[in-house]
Amino acid sequence: MKRGLFITAEGTDGSGKTTQIKLLESYLKDRGFEVVVTREPGGTKIGEKIRSIILDPDNTKMTYITEMMLYVSARAQLVGELIRPSLEQGKVVICDRFVDSSYVYQGFGRNINIELIEKVNSIALDGIMPDVTLFFDVDPNIALSRRIRSTGADRIEQETMDFHRKVYEGYKKLVSKYPNRIKIIDSNRSIEEIFLDVKENIDKILERCL
Numbered sequence: 305m306k307r308g309l310f311i312t313a314e315g316t317d318g319s320g321k322t323t324q325i326k327l328l329e330s331y332l333k334d335r336g337f338e339v340v341v342t343r344e345p346g347g348t349k350i351g352e353k354i355r356s357i358i359l360d361p362d363n364t365k366m367t368y369i370t371e372m373m374l375y376v377s378a379r380a381q382l383v384g385e386l387i388r389p390s391l392e393q394g395k396v397v398i399c400d401r402f403v404d405s406s407y408v409y410q411g412f413g414r415n416i417n418i419e420l421i422e423k424v425n426s427i428a429l430d431g432i433m434p435d436v437t438l439f440f441d442v443d444p445n446i447a448l449s450r451r452i453r454s455t456g457a458d459r460i461e462q463e464t465m466d467f468h469r470k471v472y473e474g475y476k477k478l479v480s481k482y483p484n485r486i487k488i489i490d491s492n493r494s495i496e497e498i499f500l501d502v503k504e505n506i507d508k509i510l511e512r513c514l
C-alpha cells in the first residue's frame with residue numbers, strides 16, 4: 305500500500321472496541337501487513353500523561369472546555385508523532401477512538417458547539433482523517449456494565465446514564481452524517497460473530513486499496 309490505511313474504532317464505553325482491535329491486529333499481521341495499534345486519549349508518552357489527568361476521578365473541577373482541549377492536545381501529539389509517520393510508511397494504523405469521540409462526548413454529551421469542536425480539532429488533525437471507522441453498536445447500559453465489571457469506573461464512566469445515552473444517540477447521528485466512512489457493527493452478539501463482521505468490512509476496504 306502506498307499511503308497506509310487508517311482504521312478507527314468507536315462506540316460507548318465498554319462496547320468491545322479493545323477486544324475486536326486485538327483480533328483485527330493479529331488477523332492483519334497474519335496477512336502480512338505492518339500494523340500499529342494505538343488509542344485515544346494517549347498513545348504517546350505525552351498523550352498518556354494527558355490521559356491520566358483527563359480520567360482521574362479526583363479531577364472533579366475540570367471544566368468541559370479544559371477537557372475538550374486536553375483531548376485535542378493528546379490528539380495533536382498522536383497525529384504528529386505516530387499516525388502521520390506510520391501512514392507515510394505504508395502501515396495500517398488502528399486507533400481505539402479518535403475525533404468522532406470528541407464530536408459525540410464533547411458535542412452531544414457536554415453540549416459544546418459542534419462547529420467549535422470541528423474548528424479546534426482541525427488544528428490537531430492537520431488533514432488526517434480515518435479511511436474507515438467501525439462503530440461498535442451496543443446498548444450503553446449493557447456496554448458500561450460489562451466494562452465496569454472488568455476494570456472499575458474512571459471519571460467519564462462515572463457520568464450518569466443520561467450522559468451515556470446522549471453519547472450513544474450522538475453516535476447514531478454521526479453514522480447517518482458519514483454513512484460511507486462509518487460502518488455499523490452490531491455488537492450485541494458474541495465476540496466471534498462480531499469479529500466476522502469486522503473482518504468482512506475490512507476485507508472489502510483492503511480489496512479497494514491493494
Ligand code: ADP
Nearest residue numbers: 317318319320321322323450451454493494495
Ligand atoms: P471497550 O474497549 O470498548 O471499552 P472492551 O473490549 O474492553 O471494550 O470490553 C469490555 C468488557 O466486555 C471486557 O471485559 C470484555 O471481555 C467484554 N466483552 C467484549 N466483547 C464482548 C461481547 N461481545 N460479549 C460479552 N462481553 C464482551
Ligand code: TYD
Nearest residue numbers: 317318344345375401402405406409460461
Ligand atoms: P477509555 O478507557 O479509553 O475508553 P473505553 O471505555 O472506550 O475503553 O476512556 C476514554 C474516555 O474518554 C471514554 O469515556 C471516552 C472519552 N473521550 C472523550 O470524551 N472525548 C474524546 O475525544 C476521546 C478520545 C475520548
